[in-house]
Amino acid sequence: MDIKEKIKSLLEDDISDLGYIVWGLEVSGNSSSKLLRLFIDKTIGSIDLVDCEKVSNQVMEILSNVDFIDFKYRLEVSSPGIDRTFFGFEQHKEFIGDLIEIKFRNENKNKTIRGELIKFDKDFLQVKLENDNHEEIKASNYLSSKLIYRESI
Numbered sequence: 011m012d013i014k015e016k017i018k019s020l021l022e023d024d025i026s027d028l029g030y031i032v033w034g035l036e037v038s039g040n041s042s043s044k045l046l047r048l049f050i051d052k053t054i055g056s057i058d059l060v061d062c063e064k065v066s067n068q069v070m071e072i073l074s075n076v077d078f079i080d081f082k083y084r085l086e087v088s089s090p091g092i093d094r095t096f097f098g099f100e101q102h103k104e105f106i107g108d109l110i111e112i113k114f115r116n117e118n119k120n121k122t123i124r125g126e127l128i129k130f131d132k133d134f135l136q137v138k139l140e141n142d143n144h145e146e147i148k149a150s151n152y153l154s155s156k157l158i159y160r161e162s163i
Contacts, residue, residue, distance in 0.1 A: 013037060016078060017046065024068055025050065030061065033090045034097030043082045049090045049097075057089030092159045099149050103130040105157060112137065112155035114147045124158060 011019070014037045022032050033049040050057060050065050066087040073079060096102060102110070111124045112135065123145055129136035135147045 013078070017073070020076065021048070021069055021072060024072060025065060028064060028068060030057075030065055033101075034095065039081075039083075041081065044084075045086065046083050047086045047088070049088060049094075051090055062087040062089075093157055095154070095156045099135075099152050100132070102127060102135055102155070106130060109158040109160050110137065110155050111158055112147060113153040115151040115153065120153060 014035055018035045025032050030050045030052050033051045036047040038045050105127055108127055110127050113120060113122045125137040125139040128138045133149050137145045139145060
């Protein structure tokens with residue numbers, strides 16, 4: 011298990027107990043100093059500064075008591091935002107009907123498309139493209155994706 015998965019696994023229950031969801035975690039930097047960027051969400055309402063501060067305080071308390079972090083780090087806690095990045099394939103299930111940009115392997119090359127997510131299954135996503143064609147992306151070919159914000163009319 012890599013450091014990102016260890017940290018995420020360590021934090022999920024405590025963050026859940028506070029009423030939040032760990033949306034994702036990014037770890038960047040070099041071997042001596044890293045940035046830990048934690049994205050949180052909640053089922054009702056949006057994340058605000060008070061939410062981020064509450065989670066940040068809890069996370070700092072937890073991380074100060076572990077021995078597997080042997081580097082300096084800076085912690086940032088924020089919402090995933092309206093143009094959120096998806097950190098896992100299963101996160102798409104709540105976004106049927108939304109516009110997404112998705113990167114995936116298509117034969118021997120990477121492909122990026124943008125369209126409306128119309129179906130989620132544990133094995134594939136189906137996206138309706140602007141030309142009304144449909145693209146089915148297998149979970150095994152999935153690379154990354156993000157939500158595309160569009161204003162309501």
